[in-house]
Amino acid sequence: MRPLGKTERFDVEHVVRNFSMFRSPVETAPFYYLDNAAMTQTPDCVIEAMYKHERGWRANIKRGLYGPAEEATQAYEDARQTVARFLGTSDPHEVVFTSGATSSINMLALILGYGMRPGDEVLLSLLEHHSNIVPWQLLSDRTGVILKFLPVKEDGCLDLARLGAFINERTKLVALTHGSNVSAAITEVAAIVQCAHQHGAKVMLDGAQMAPHGPIDLDALDVDFYVFSSHKVYGPTGVGVLWGRRECLQEMQPAFGGGEMIDAVTLQKSSYASVPHRFEAGTPPVTQVIGLGVALDWLMHQDISGMKKHLSGLAERIIAGLATIDKKSGLINIFGPALGKERLPLVSFSIDGAHPHDICQMMSDRHGVALRGGHHCAQPLHDHWGIQGSTRVSLAIYNRVNDVDAFLNGIEDCIGLFC
Ligand SMILES: Cc1ncc(COP(=O)(O)O)c(C=O)c1O
Missing domain, CATH: 3.90.1150.10 (Aspartate Aminotransferase, domain 1)
Structure with missing residues (x-):
């Protein structure tokens, strides 16, 4: 069609x-x-693309030096380009494939947690989905990081007038929903980013409910991390995205170790591949990534x-x-x-x-x-x-x-x- x-x-x-x-x-x-x-x-075009990929000779990506393996690798990396285009960034290496928004946030909490100390603060809000609360609670239990919660107003929007009272020099990350899955409020990002960056804190937006409604302009948002899930943007289940500003990703240790995320491995120590590959350990959901790419391409054509x-x-x-x-x-x-x-x-x-x-x-x-x-x-x-x-x-x-x-x-x- x-x-x-x-x-x-x-x-x-x-x-x-x-x-x-x-x-x-x-x-x-x-x-x-x-x-x-x-x-x-x-849409049918997504199902057809995934079916086409699965019904021919399939092969794992980034490994084989033969036709189907090279084609699969190309299709996977093409999908990364499409996601980058959808997010309004020119750098596909800032796009990490995960299994969904939840796993993106968990991965971020694990990795950023390595650099946090007891008493450091993470600012969330009362609007958040459990996926943007529980990973930070796990981090807090492990490290002594303090969680704070921005209140909401009567109309279900974040109470940004109180922002100044919640961000300070101890704030390391502000992690908020871009759009609420319950109140339908859309977060006004500019003041949050300005205040967070002034205090040296990074900003993550949970775009699970925003991404379905069209391309995201990351340049305009000026955030440091953005996450969303494929199955809410007309794509298949089992795949999602963690976008990170390149300089942020480059500073980050991998969360998971395994095949294809390394540079070299010895019995004593390993060095890691460049971004984004260091965050994609093991065989990724290749078919689903291809489906996500087609879904976003379809959406961008509407x-x-x-x-x-x-x-x-x-x-x-x-x-x-x-x-x-x-x-x-x-x-x-x-x-x-x-x-x-x-x-x-x-x-x-x-x-x-x-x-x-x-x-x-x-x-x-x-x-x-x-x-x-x-x-x-x-x-x-x-x-x-x-x-x-x-x-x-x-x-x-x-x-x-x-x-x-x-x-x-x-x-x-x-x-x-x-x-
Ligand atoms: C705002 C928001 N964040 C995160 C999630 C979690 O997404 P997923 O279950 O795809 O990982 C959802 C799912 O409904 C959501 O609505």
């Missing part, structure tokens, strides 16, 4: 035709997929500003629809920035008297709507709000008005049933 040219108007029906799962037989019950913040669907307008329109329809239902019931609490404010295209909410798991079960069973309910791996944020969990509806490039309307109909039904 030929992707949309960049100059063509965004046409969701055209986009949908890139995904075979939307071409199910007419007799199957309708299914509305609105759990995209957990995982997006994969009309990104058209997509953003389309998705923010759908998110507004969700918020306005929930507000209308709330006018009648008075039972719905919507979290995150208010209507009209910039946000990710996802909406978390609660319904008084209905457990999120029951809502999700009912929405699936009676309406064919796939949502996510629970704490969304952001328990501290839900604790802060004084609730056990919320229900989340999250959008991707292929979602249409009928998905949103099926969701809103289902929620009305839900309220009638439960409350």
